[in-house]
Amino acid sequence: MFLREEAVNQIKEICARYINEPSPLMLVLSDVQREYGYIPLEVQEVVSQELEIPVSEIYGVVTFYSFFSLKPKGRYIIGVCIGTACYVKGGQNVLDKFGELLGIRQGQTTPDGLFTLDGLRCIGACGIAPAININGKVYPKVKLSDVPKIIKEYREKKME
Numbered sequence: 207m208f209l210r211e212e213a214v215n216q217i218k219e220i221c222a223r224y225i226n227e228p229s230p231l232m233l234v235l236s237d238v239q240r241e242y243g244y245i246p247l248e249v250q251e252v253v254s255q256e257l258e259i260p261v262s263e264i265y266g267v268v269t270f271y272s273f274f275s276l277k278p279k280g281r282y283i284i285g286v287c288i289g290t291a292c293y294v295k296g297g298q299n300v301l302d303k304f305g306e307l308l309g310i311r312q313g314q315t316t317p318d319g320l321f322t323l324d325g326l327r328c329i330g331a332c333g334i335a336p337a338i339n340i341n342g343k344v345y346p347k348v349k350l351s352d353v354p355k356i357i358k359e360y361r362e363k364k365m366e
C-alpha cells in the first residue's frame with residue numbers, strides 16, 4: 207500500500223492533536239482507526255516517526271486490542287457473542303453457521319467487503335443469549351434458522 211501525501215498529512219495532523227498528552231499513542235490510534243477503519247503498517251510508520259515511538263511497540267498495541275485492525279473491515283461487522291452465557295445457549299454454533307454461510311472464519315472479511323465476522327466476549331446482553339451485534343444493532347436469542355435471514359437482510363440493504 208502506498209500512502210498518498212494527503213493521507214500522510216492527515217495522520218500527522220491526528221498525531222499533532224495529542225502530541226502533548228502524557229500517553230498519546232492510544233488516542234492517536236483510536237482516531238486513525240475511526241477515520242480509516244484500519245491501521246496498516248504504512249500508517250504505523252508515520253505514527254512512529256511523529257510520536258517517536260518504535261513501530262514494533264505500535265504494532266504490539268494494534269494487534270493486542272481487538273478494537274484496532276491491521277486489515278480493512280467489512281461494511282457490516284457481525285459480532286457473535288461467545289461469552290459464557292451465550293456459549294452455553296449455542297453462541298458458538300451461531301458463529302459457525304455465519305462462518306459456513308459466508309465462507310469465512312472468525313476475524314475474516316468476505317471478498318466483496320460486505321461482512322466481517324468476529325467472536326466477542328460478553329456484550330452485556332446475557333439475559334437474551336445467544337446475542338449478536340451487527341454495527342451496533344443487537345439481535346436477541348438468535349437461532350441457527352435466523353442466520354440466513356439476517357445475512358439476507360444485510361445483503362438486501364447493500365442493494366438499496
Ligand code: FES
Pocket residue numbers: 287288289290291292293327328329330331332333335337
Ligand atoms: S455472554 Fe453473551 S451477552 Fe453476556
